[in-house]
Amino acid sequence: xxxxxxxxxxxxxxxxxxxxxxxxxxxxxxxxxxxxxxxxxxxxxxxxxxxxxxxxxxxxxxxxxxxxxxxxxxxxxxxxxxxxxxxxxxxxxxxxxxxxxxxxxxxxxxxxxxxxxxxxxxxxxxxxxxxxxxxxxxxxxxxxxxxxxxxxxxxxxxxxxxxxxxxxxxxxxxxxxxxxxxxxxxxxxxxxxxxxxxxxxxxxxxxxxxxxxxxxxxxxxxxxxxxxxxxxxxxxxxxxxxxxxxxxxxxxxxxxxxxxxxxxxxxxxxxxxxxxxxxxxxxxxxxxxxxxxxxxxxxxxxxxxxxxxxxxxxxxxxxxxxxxxxxxxxxxxxxxxxxxxxxxxxxxxxxxxxxxxxxxxxxxxxxxxxxxxxxxxxxxxxxxxxxxxxxxxxxxxxxxxxxxxxxxxxxxxxxxxxxxxxxxxxxxxxxxxxxxxxxxxxxxxxxxxxxxxxxxxxxxxxxxxxxxxxxxx
Numbered sequence: 380x381x382x383x384x385x386x387x388x389x390x391x392x393x394x395x396x397x398x399x400x401x402x403x404x405x406x407x408x409x410x411x412x413x414x415x416x417x418x419x420x421x422x423x424x425x426x427x428x429x430x431x432x433x434x435x436x437x438x439x440x441x442x443x444x445x446x447x448x449x450x451x452x453x454x455x456x457x458x459x460x461x462x463x464x465x466x467x468x469x470x471x472x473x474x475x476x477x478x479x480x481x482x483x484x485x486x487x488x489x490x491x492x493x494x495x496x497x498x499x500x501x502x503x504x505x506x507x508x509x510x511x512x513x514x515x516x517x518x519x520x521x522x523x524x525x526x527x528x529x530x531x532x533x534x535x536x537x538x539x540x541x542x543x544x545x546x547x548x549x550x551x552x553x554x555x556x557x558x559x560x561x562x563x564x565x566x567x568x569x570x571x572x573x574x575x576x577x578x579x580x581x582x583x584x585x586x587x588x589x590x591x592x593x594x595x596x597x598x599x600x601x602x603x604x605x606x607x608x609x610x611x612x613x614x615x616x617x618x619x620x621x622x623x624x625x626x627x628x629x630x631x632x633x634x635x636x637x638x639x640x641x642x643x644x645x646x647x648x649x650x651x652x653x654x655x656x657x658x659x660x661x662x663x664x665x666x667x668x669x670x671x672x673x674x675x676x677x678x679x680x681x682x683x684x685x686x687x688x689x690x691x692x693x694x695x696x697x698x699x700x701x702x703x704x705x706x707x708x709x710x711x712x713x714x715x716x717x718x719x720x721x722x723x724x725x726x727x728x729x730x731x732x733x734x735x736x737x738x739x740x741x742x743x744x745x746x747x748x749x750x751x752x753x754x755x756x757x758x759x760x761x762x763x764x765x766x767x768x769x770x771x772x773x774x775x776x777x778x779x780x781x782x783x784x785x786x787x788x789x790x791x792x793x794x795x796x797x798x799x800x801x802x803x804x805x806x807x808x809x810x811x812x813x814x815x816x817x818x819x820x821x822x823x824x825x826x827x828x829x830x831x832x833x834x835x836x837x838x839x840x841x842x843x844x845x846x847x848x849x850x851x852x
Contacts (some may be wrong), residue, residue: 380726380727380728381728382727382728383712383716383720383729384712384730386416386712386716389415389416389716390416390417392720392727393417393418393419393719393720393725394418396473396725397472397473398419398473398475398495398723399468399472399474399475400417400420400421400475400477400719401420401421401422401475401476402420402422403422403423403424403452403455403456403476403477403478404424404450404452404455404478404479405425405426405450405451405800406424406428406430406450406799406800407424407426407427407428407431407434407435407440408422408430408434408783408798408799409479410422410478410479410700411434411437411700412699412700412715413719414437414438415703415707415713415716416713416715416716416719417719420438420439421438421439421440421441422434422438422439422440422441423443423455423461423464423465424440424441424443424455425442425443425444425445425448425449425454425455426448426450426803426806427442428766428800428801428803429763429764429765429766429797429801429802429803429815430766430767430783430797430798430799430801431766432767432781433767433781433782433783433798434783436781437783437784441464443458443460443461443464448806448807452479452482452485453484453485456476456484456488457484457488462488462492465492465494466492469492473495474493475494475496475497475719475723476489476494476495476496477497477498478497478498480504480694480695481496481498481499481501483501485498486501495722495723496722497718497719498671498694498695499669503668506667507664507667507669507691507693508692508693508694509554510586513690513691516660516691517688520656520660520663522688525588525589526586526587526588526589527544527586527587528584528586529584529585529587530582530583530584530585531577531585532582534574535574538570541565541587542567545587545589545590546589546590547566547567548564548566548590549564549565549587549588549589549590550562550563550564550565550588550589550590551563551573551577551585551586551587552586552588553577553584554583554584554585554586562632563577564590589687591678591680591687592680592681592682593678593680593681593682593687594615594678594679594827595615595616595617595618595677595678595679595828596613596616596653596676596678596679596686597613597614597615597637597674597675597696597698598610598611598612598613598614598653598654598656598674598675598677599612599672599673599674599696599698599714600661600672600673600674600675601661601673601714601718601721602662602665602669602670602721603670603717603721604670604721605726606717606727606728606729607734608657608658608662608734609714609717609734610653610654610733610734610735610736611702611714611736612650612705612736613646613650613653614637614638614639614641614702615637615638615640615827615828616634616636616637616676617634617636617637617638617748617824617831618632618633618634618635618828619631619632619633619635620635620636620748620828620830620831621830622830622836622839622840623635623636623748623749623750623831623839624751624753626751626752626754626755627752627753628755628810628811630751634697635751636746636747636748636749637701637702637745637747638744638822638823638824639705639745639746640745640822642827645679645681645684648684649686650736650738651735652685653675653677653686654734654736656675656677656688657675658734660673660675660688660691661673664693669693671718671721671722672695672696672714672715672718673692673696674691674692674694674696675690675691675692676688676689676691676692677689679827698747699715701747701785701816702714702715703715704745704784704785704786705743705745705785707785707786708742708820709740709741709742709743710742711736712733717729717733743785744819744822745818745819746818746821746822746823746824746835748816748831749799749813750813750816750817750842750843751811751812751813751814752808752809752811752814753814753843753846754810754846754847754850755810756810757807757808757809757810758802758807758850759806759807759808760802760803760804760805760806760808760849761849761850761851762804763803763849764797764801764803764845764849765801766781766783766796766797767779767780767781767783767796768781768782768787768789768795768796770790770793770795771795771834771838775841775844775845776841776842782796783796783798784796785818788820791821792821794820795817795818795819795838796817796818796819797816797817798815798816798818799813799816800813800814800815800816801815802814802815802846815842817835817838817842819835823835
């Protein structure tokens with residue numbers, strides 16, 4: 380059995396298993412992280428956006444026309460031309476389909492074509508992704524004292540007791556809604572108004588928890604079949620940062636990027652605590668039959684020096700493919716390789732260093748911001764913008780060269796990359812949906828991720844101005 384010590388070990392195991400992997404999604408960089416661990420990988424996407432040329436310099440990308448220009452993996456895989464193309468490899472190679480998240484239709488297509496799916500099936504994902512499951516998980520790992528669950532129509536009777544227990548400001552979360560839509564902050568001044576809002580949709584279950592003054596942290600883990608639970612590197616989450624999300628509706632609590640640089644005074648504490656949660660939660664997920672990548676979001680209570688878990692994401696997460704690029708840039712084994720090996724049921728061994736990651740020798744920083752359609756209407760571009768490596772000069776955005784990955788940045792202080800949907804003539808971009816991603820090989824956070832520095836703000840504003848120019852506003 381091979382012990383995975385370097386990237387070549389992933390490739391050798393996959394080659395020995397005779398696997399051909401297809402990454403499926405809307406954009407050219409979709410699931411591109413798999414290329415790092417497989418010599419027999421290609422992307423199938425539905426949009427030839429501005430970064431296509433850059434991505435094609437590194438890996439194979441096929442663009443297929445899909446009904447309504449859909450970016451959904453389900454719609455791409457439903458196209459007969461796509462199925463015929465994939466099956467043209469099937470007589471000689473085993474086919475694996477690598478996607479962000481599954482659906483019953485995707486699972487049916489994979490079964491009919493005898494393809495292996497690299498993603499959890501829908502029925503398991505929906506169970507583990509529910510707030511019911513998460514709250515039960517918190518109780519199982521000993522955090523039940525941090526919250527209570529009520530029926531919303533009992534809140535008027537519980538008012539004084541709740542303020543006595545949780546303080547003068549606390550958090551209410553519904554079991555429905557996401558992206559901040561189901562989160563409320565109760566004080567004595569707004570209590571009745573909040574409760575009335577909760578009851579608009581009828582009685583429902585509500586979770587009450589302490590309000591924590593702190594900042595947002597996340598970490599990735601990977602549940603394996605035979606090698607325990609593996610850990611990634613803790614990172615800052617950008618949540619509702621005004622310079623990034625301005626113009627997007629309901630953006631106050633929306634995820635909009637990451638920064639992997641943690642301040643020295645709490646980096647080790649955060650990493651150690653996050654890894655403890657990775658082990659506890661990962662082993663709990665494994666008992667439910669889960670394998671592969673998962674994410675945990677936290678608030679770090681700086682006063683107490685304690686991580687408070689907010690939610691789990693039992694799937695690939697929004698930091699990909701950038702997270703893999705960060706790992707590779709620092710010479711570390713990427714979690715995604717183990718994710719792929721386990722879904723393909725391939726045997727391997729792994730070193731203990733994958734369960735606890737050493738931050739001291741990290742040599743490359745990394746940040747990214749996800750820019751959404753900020754113009755409050757559907758957009759159709761009249762000109763192209765080229766994806767790649769840029770610099771902001773006196774005359775504005777200046778294209779330097781092609782590139783879409785962290786290691787394509789040479790001057791860390793001045794250069795940045797535009798990728799992941801760079802606007803192209805002929806494609807529509809819906810209101811509030813993603814426009815593109817901006818990638819830096821440096822830290823851009825200030826105030827522990829509550830804001831970003833002035834240089835990155837100027838870059839974002841220049842990109843927005845370019846978007847306005849491309850649609851002739």
